[in-house]
Amino acid sequence: MESIWTLGSRGVAEHPSLSGEADADVAIVGAGITGLTAALPLAEAGFKVMVLEAGTVGSGVTGGSTGNLYATLASGQAPLRHKWGDEVAAEVVRARGEAVDHVEALVKRFSIDCQFQRQPAYRLVADERQHAGHDLNEELDALVSAGLEVEMTNAPGLPFDSWGLRIANQAQFNPLHYVQGLASALLGEGVVILQHSPVREIEAGKGRLRTDEGSVTAKHIVQATHTPKGISLVQAGMPVSREYAVSARLSSGEYPEGILWVLDPFHSLRSYRHGDDQYLMVIGEKHPTGEHRGDHYQLLREYLAARFDVEAFTHHWSAQQYTSPDGLPYIGRMHGHDNLYMATGFAADGLVWGTLAGMLIADQILERANPWQARFGARRITPGKSALQYAKENATVTKHMVKDYLGTEKLDSFDAIAPGQGRVATVEGEKLAIHRTEAGKLKVLSAVCPHMKCIVHWNASESTWDCPCHGSRFDTDGEVIEGPAYHPLARSGEKL
The missing domain is CATH 2.102.10.10 (Rieske [2Fe-2S] iron-sulphur domain)
Known part of the structure; x- marks a missing residue:
């Protein structure tokens, strides 16, 4: 089971698993978008950085994501505004927008071939019954209030009637190629990346982590693992879910462009081109982890086949989501340990939250002020x-x-x-x-x-x-x- 992002994957220089004892200024657990984003400014500041990955670079949730980058949230801006108010909802959009810009800047700086391009995002309904269950006017008002460029429109390229909201200037890329390119750039900055090194224990008090074959002592330990390892209070309030993806080639018809969220009740559609081949993918069938209700991949295949002229199905994969109890991620120093950091609660929006988390954690370690640290702090109580x-x-x-x-x-x-x-x-x-x-x-x-x-x-x-x-x-x-x-x-x- 491989994601479509593995097409043309370049990988990163292979490293042996950790063996023996080592030391670093910063040990980062996880070589996904959060960990590698954090590693760059730390290495540039002269820190000795070591990244430990249980599998290979990007092989976790990053490599199973949609490749969509957007300033709002997939669950909608209106629910965020309802829970937190106008000011915080606008702050979320600004912070996430800065993270998308950061990705774009790194792509240009390191010439990362990951097909980054600016695209609109659409929030769509396809019939009156769906429209009755989704107040697009309320969503429109929330998006405009947060400072986004939005208009009512029909979605281009879909073989069924739909209408909704178009949010300008969002983005798409190949997330696996992006982190593989970022990892290659980090090697030039002196970062040590160790693959196939699952961490079995973290002793925050001693600043030490252990794998099967060795250990690392570090002044700072970053858990860029999507959820903190071991037992943590935050886990008690976070629902965990899985979402699935299927890709296909079409026999005829257009491949729709952009990020398309279809509220039926929810499917995400997007296209991807690799070489001369073009693909359409659908993401959906979300359910609580451990509570399975049939063949989720087959249901997605049926969804595409009922709406598009499918020639062949090509890939299928899935990813995990952790949703924080108050709707915002936990990023930064953990309770009780000033040398231990985490980033979790990204829900379905992890590529952008992960980028922001890497930026915030690096700034915290470097003792640099960041306007978003208090809003998304891991120690907040709400x-x-x-x-x-x-x-x-x-x-x-x-x-x-x-x-x-x-x-x-x-x-x-x-x-x-x-x-x-x-x-x-x-x-x-x-x-x-x-x-x-x-x-x-x-x-x-x-x-x-x-x-x-x-x-x-x-x-x-x-x-x-x-x-x-x-x-x-x-x-x-x-x-x-x-x-x-x-x-x-x-x-x-x-x-x-």
């Missing part, structure tokens, strides 16, 4: 805007803990597990995650998530074990894919 979401998430976690521990089926024989299937079952009192490969090999793991002991669920669309409590995800060998868990699922003896 009970009036957060309490309800904290209550909902804690209720969800409790529901899963009770249901999964008490309701897991009992299994007497592994023969019931068919090739390609994964099931969670109780065997001799132990909660097991059981998968049989298509070739018939049985893989048996503990179903207990090592993060906070919830029970993982099988994700048939992606053949992964996903935790519904805080979003940790594991492959069929038990290794951590993403999320707050440090350690893999424990292996279990095959007793049946």
Whole structure:
């Protein structure tokens, strides 16, 4: 399962995993857009910077994103304005606009071949029933109030009637090519990038992090991991969700240009060209992580096929989202540790928030004033805007803990597990995650998530074990894919 962004991927100079002991001024965990954006100004200021990546550069959420860059939010400007008011809503647009400009400046500075181009964003409805559920006038007013250039329009290039809002001067690029190009530029600045080095422990008090093969001691540790590793208070209030993407080539018809959000209730459409080939992609089917409702990729294929003249489907992939309880990301120093930084709560808007986060964290480490630090600070407390979401998430976690521990089926024989299937079952009192490969090999793991002991669920669309409590995800060998868990699922003896 590869995203469309891997077409023509150049990669970055391969490095061995961390081995032995090392030291740095700043250790950054995660080589996505947040971590690499932060690394550049730190290295330019003379800091010794080391970036540790569990996989390869951009292989996490950055490489699974839409490649859309915009100053507003995908969920809409009006809800943000309703929750925070005009002043804050306008600040969000200005801050995100600066982040988009920052990406554009780095693309030009380092001549990064990532197909960056300015494009409009559209917020569209396609029939009267959709229009009744979305007040485009309210959204228009909120966007104009925030300082964006907006007009009512029909969307060009769509083979179905639609109308809505056109937001000028947003942007698109290939996010994987961008971070790969940025990583190459960082090597010239003396930044050490270590791939295949999953961090298993962070000791903030000692300024040390540990991998399977070594450790790093640093004055500052940046968790550019989309959600903080280990146990953190912020995780208690953040819903975690997955969203899916499918790309296709068309037999006929136009490839629509720009960022197109279709409110039906929500699908994101965009085109992408690689060489002589052009592709159309759709993103949608969002659901809480660990709560799967069928074949999400097939539903997206059906969505495209019903609206466009599809010749062939080419790629499919997915990404994870963490949404903060008050609707704004947490960026900067964590509670209790002045040397530990995080960036999380980006929802569906992570490329721009990640860029802003890298800029803010670098400024904080360099002790440079930044007008956005207070607004998005990781230590802020907003009970009036957060309490309800904290209550909902804690209720969800409790529901899963009770249901999964008490309701897991009992299994007497592994023969019931068919090739390609994964099931969670109780065997001799132990909660097991059981998968049989298509070739018939049985893989048996503990179903207990090592993060906070919830029970993982099988994700048939992606053949992964996903935790519904805080979003940790594991492959069929038990290794951590993403999320707050440090350690893999424990292996279990095959007793049946």
